[in-house]
Amino acid sequence: ASGWRLQPLLPLVDPKQPDAGLPDAPHWRRGDVMQRIRGANVRRTRQQRIQAEERYRQPTPLWVRWLWNAFAGLLMVIFLAGFTLYVLPAATVTVTPGREPISVSVRLIADPALDAPDFNRNRLPARLLETNIVEQGTQATTGSRQKASGNAGGRVTFTNQGPDSVTVPDGTVVSTVTGTLVRFRTRGDVTVPGGLGQRADAVIEALDPGIEGNVLPNTIGNISGALRFRLNVTNPQGTGGGGAALVNVVTQEDRDQLLAETTARAEGDAYQALQESADPGEWLPEESVLTYVIAQAFGQFNDEESDELTLDLRLLAQGTAVEDALSTQAALTELRRAIPDMGRLVTDSITYRREPGVVTVGRSVEYTVTASAEYVIPIDAAEVRDLIAGTRPADAIAALQQRWQLERPPEIYRDPELLPTLPTLPNRIQVRVEYEGALEEDTTP
Missing domain, CATH: 2.40.30 (Elongation Factor Tu (Ef-tu); domain 3)
Known part of the structure; x- marks a missing residue:
């Protein structure tokens, strides 16, 4: 049985003779006709080229040449004038920035449990001091x-x-x-x-x-x-x-009063004793000193006949010592954070002060340190150029002094001084910011 086969909708094309089966070309498309048409087109093209060459070879009128030369010269003069007046002038401005005071207060916590400082959290290590205090007291009895x-x-x-x-x-x-x-x-x-x-x-x-x-x-x-x-x-x-x-006899009031007075004297001696045991450069807050009664012995009993009452008292004194260098470093870190960008600290002007109001929490000590200093005002050279470009020197000086606090009036040098104003182009103005003299750069590590 013969198999089914798909019949194409269009006749098949022979690749070797693709024109087989096509009708003959019309008479106006035959070879001789096309040859004549192509010949006519070539001749016409040659004639057009000849005519264009003849027109090109003809000389330009004299008045046209003079007009073009005058126009080109005018453009050159305008260009040279603009270059001389706007591009060639340059200026140098020297400014000496002034100082601004700044003060910051930082609340610090000194903890004996810490081993290293954490300046981001304002926490510092501390050292626990201990000593024993022996105090004797005597008081006249008041009972009878x-x-x-x-x-x-x-x-x-x-x-x-x-x-x-x-x-x-x-x-x-x-x-x-x-x-x-x-x-x-x-x-x-x-x-x-x-x-x-x-x-x-x-x-x-x-x-x-x-x-x-x-x-x-x-x-x-x-x-x-x-x-x-x-x-x-x-x-x-x-x-x-x-x-x-x-x-005279001993009363309980005598014992209580003598114990209180002797304890007060011992606590006063405790701070001095702990201060002597502190290392150089350490600060011992009085509020951190704590005392604990270890032993007490009265020489007389209650209602015993005696003209005076004696007491032997032994105390344990403890205190928290903090390194001053860590406190100042923490305050300096906070001070640098408060300075504007590009500002510079004046090292000779930095001072530190511990504020009253020390608070003890357990063995930790909370206190406030205030750091005060002066810093050199930052001056942006690009802002200076944009501010004074195209202005008169006097107006430029006034504008700079109004915008920034300066140590001395600005100095302006122009070369050449063709125009009464500074260069209009900001990039033709050179700005020099001087920090010499009394203004010293912060070199603290």
């Missing part, structure tokens, strides 16, 4: 109380209650039988004769000092020991000689 002084004395009469004589030995104790019990003792041996009702007197002295020993007559009637069964005793007259006096 009554103290017995002197033993009362007198005489008693012993009465015999039997037929035999009785000897009363030295130191026999007799006492009162009414009121407060007060005891006395005899002084020396006494013999009471035998016989009922026989009597003998004896000297007595109160056992305890004080006014309690001063008793009324007929108040003594008791004999200690076995003699009470053989003798009776009485005091026909009262006793006297017992007294009392005010004496």
Whole structure:
């Protein structure tokens, strides 16, 4: 069976004879006709070239040549005049910038836990100082109380209650039988004769000092020991000689006051002792000094009789020391940040000052350092050229002094001085900014 095949819509073209099957060309497109047409075109072209050559060879009229020469000369004169007046003139301007004061304050934190400074966060390392302080204090006591002084004395009469004589030995104790019990003792041996009702007197002295020993007559009637069964005793007259006096004693208020005063003196000594242990170039804030009581010993107890109170006190003192160089470096870093671009610090004018108001947070110290200085005002040469281009020298000087603070009036040099104004083109003006003299460039690393 024959297979199906796609039939082309257009007739096939033979690559070797592509004109096969095409109709004959019309008579006006045949070879002889085309040859005649091409010949006519070549002749016409040659004639046109000949005519153009003849026109070119003809001389230009004289008046045209004079006109062109005059126009070219005028252009040359204009160009030379413009070059001479606007391009050739040049000027040199010398300006000496002035100074501006500047001051910045920076809040710093000194922390003993840091090992290296962090100037971006205003945190500095510090050093912890410690020392022991021993302080002694003495203060007069202010308390008082009554103290017995002197033993009362007198005489008693012993009465015999039997037929035999009785000897009363030295130191026999007799006492009162009414009121407060007060005891006395005899002084020396006494013999009471035998016989009922026989009597003998004896000297007595109160056992305890004080006014309690001063008793009324007929108040003594008791004999200690076995003699009470053989003798009776009485005091026909009262006793006297017992007294009392005010004496100084220690009170709790005395102890508290002495502790406070001694601690205050020790704290004052603590700052000086810590300051002596600080290295050269370190600053020890007084607010950072802390004291801790290690031991305290009073020489007297409360209510003890004494004219003065003594105290031995031992303290542990701690403080935080900061290097001044780090503080100034941090302040200088902040000062440089505050200076405008292209400004320069004057090193001789830099001063530093620590402000009051130190705050301690734990062992860290917060404080403020103020840095003050002068800086050389930055001057942009391009701005100077744009500002004074095309102006008169006097106006240029006034404009520069109004725009910037200058150390001295600007100096202007023109070459040549053909025009009364400075060059109109800014690039023909040279600007020199001088920093010599009193204005020194910052060379601090």
